[in-house]
Amino acid sequence: MANILIVEDEKANSDAYKRALDLNMPSNHIITAENEEQAELLISNENFDVVITDLAMIDDKSGMRVLACAKAKDPLVMVIIVTAYADKMDRYLAFESGAFDCIAKSTPGLKTTDEIVAKTKTALFFRSMLQEQIQIQKKISVLKRYFDPKVFSEIESNSDLLSLKNRLVTIVFWDIRGFSKACEILKAHPKAIAGFLKDYFELASNVIFKNNGVLDKFIGDGVMAIFGSLNDRDSDGSEGASFAALAALELKREFEKLLTQWIDQWKLYSAQTIDIGLGCGLHTGETLVGNVGTDIRDQYTALGSDVNLASRIESRTGKGQILTSETTYVRLSSRFKFDESDIISDIKNIPGEYKLFELVDIR
Structure with missing residues (x-):
């Protein structure tokens, strides 16, 4: 009416x-x-x-x-x-x-x-x-936030790339360890925290795009990305896993540089030591990927238990640590250095034992 x-x-x-x-x-x-x-x-x-x-x-x-x-x-x-x-x-x-x-x-x-x-x-x-x-x-405009500009030009000419499909992808989660404590220390200076988060999210976005990933979402101080979802030639998921590993290693290095700069700034506001670090979890599996939602609000994302597993792996990481599942490890072991980390079996709502590996560097 x-x-x-x-x-x-x-x-x-x-x-x-x-x-x-x-x-x-x-x-x-x-x-x-x-x-x-x-x-x-x-x-x-x-x-x-x-x-x-x-x-x-x-x-x-x-x-x-x-x-x-x-x-x-x-x-x-x-x-x-x-x-x-x-x-x-x-x-x-x-x-x-x-x-x-x-x-x-x-x-x-x-x-x-x-x-x-x-x-x-x-x-x-x-x-x-x-x-x-x-x-x-x-x-x-919203979709452009999640894709590298070069990739988005392909999507504009082929909207089928966004359709909901089962795809073999590598899901990556990042989260800042110790961030809640840092916020408590700097609670009287919210702009100091907001400025750091802005720089961190911009850095994460650039690293994800550089390595052919899709920025899925920001979650508090966390980031979720998808690798391999737009590459139909990557039949076994190895290329997507490799780009995910490169992004994880690069963001770890660049985050530490960014953190050094901000710690110097934070010392102006608090004498208390602020000790934070970036944790990262990777898992390769078949998920439902594409645009989901309504006409009012939709989003390109990945759905399924493999997404939950990637998130749980990330939750096991310490500061500066990158952990992967075995399905990611077997696709990367010939090109990247790993340390065997742990076997976990107490993942909520995901039964079974899962061996984890710590990604250290490129070979």
Whole structure:
């Protein structure tokens, strides 16, 4: 249902416009105002899809002021100006100011009410199209946050890459160990924490994109990424696992550099030692990957028990430690150095024993 405002100081005209719209567009909500002051008050308190305003009321600029008021409230509102002085009206100025259309009351052979109905229907159609395009652009802007620009250009030309499919991928989780304690120490200086998180998230995003990964989400002080989901040639998941390992090692190094810089800053605010470090967990498995959600909010992500396992592996890491599952290890052992770490069997809701390996470096 659309909200339509009629602004007309001649009651006979106002009633005629409203009757015509009610008859031809009965599902819409139509409100009338007798002058520009009433119109401006209504516009300030309600949202309108279309405003139909007479040009000359208090003076011959009244309609232009209603137009300006409506556009200031909602740039997408469709404003139709009706005037008996079409020959004196600066139509160019009206269109430059954002009017959707201008209607002359005295058009030969055409009832003004018929034209108002036709133009209102067209205005609502255009408004709907604009809103749809804006939503598409917003969705594109959101998606761009998760993909490297080079990868996103491929996605724009082949949207099937985002469809929900079972894929063999490597899931990576990062989390800052000791971060809650650091926040407690610096609680009087929230900007010092916020600035560090901003730098850390930017660093993580750049490292993930550089290594052909997809940024899935930020979770508090944690990061989740997917590697190999957009590479159909990587049939056994080895390439995705390799990029994930490279990203994990690179982010570990770069995080330590970033942390050194910020510790120097934090010393200005607290004499207490701040001891934090980055933990990282990797697991390779088959997950459901693609766009999930609704038209209002969707996200490219991975779903399934293998995602949970990757998260649980990350939760076992210490500061500066990178742990992988055996399925990741077997794909990387010829190219990367590992230390055998542990066998875990107490993962919540995931039965069985799992051998973990600590990723140390490239061979």
